[in-house]
Amino acid sequence: MSIEQGAITIPSDPHVRKEIKDLVVDISNQWVMKESYDIKVKEALTAAAEKFELPKEYLNKLAQMYHKQAFKKEQSKSEDVFALYEAVIGDN
Numbered sequence: 102m103s104i105e106q107g108a109i110t111i112p113s114d115p116h117v118r119k120e121i122k123d124l125v126v127d128i129s130n131q132w133v134m135k136e137s138y139d140i141k142v143k144e145a146l147t148a149a150a151e152k153f154e155l156p157k158e159y160l161n162k163l164a165q166m167y168h169k170q171a172f173k174k175e176q177s178k179s180e181d182v183f184a185l186y187e188a189v190i191g192d193n
Contacts, residue, residue, distance in 0.1 A: 104111040112118055146164075150157040166172050 103113050112121070142164075146157050146160050149155070149160050153160075166175055
């Protein structure tokens, strides 16, 4: 049996409620891990930018392209943008 509550039906079965709670706890734990990894990535980019004297944005873009295996796609997109710029704006 379930309980009607506004626009949703709340499960009354304790096993179903436990499954939902376990799911929410697991998702929360995954988010905590993701936040931790995000902090590590940010710290690594900052340290590398200082060590190699390169802009952090460039290192981040480099890592993203590598991760997504998207070098050729990014290269092609950039070439298209450059061609469009030259056609519309010219050398000004």
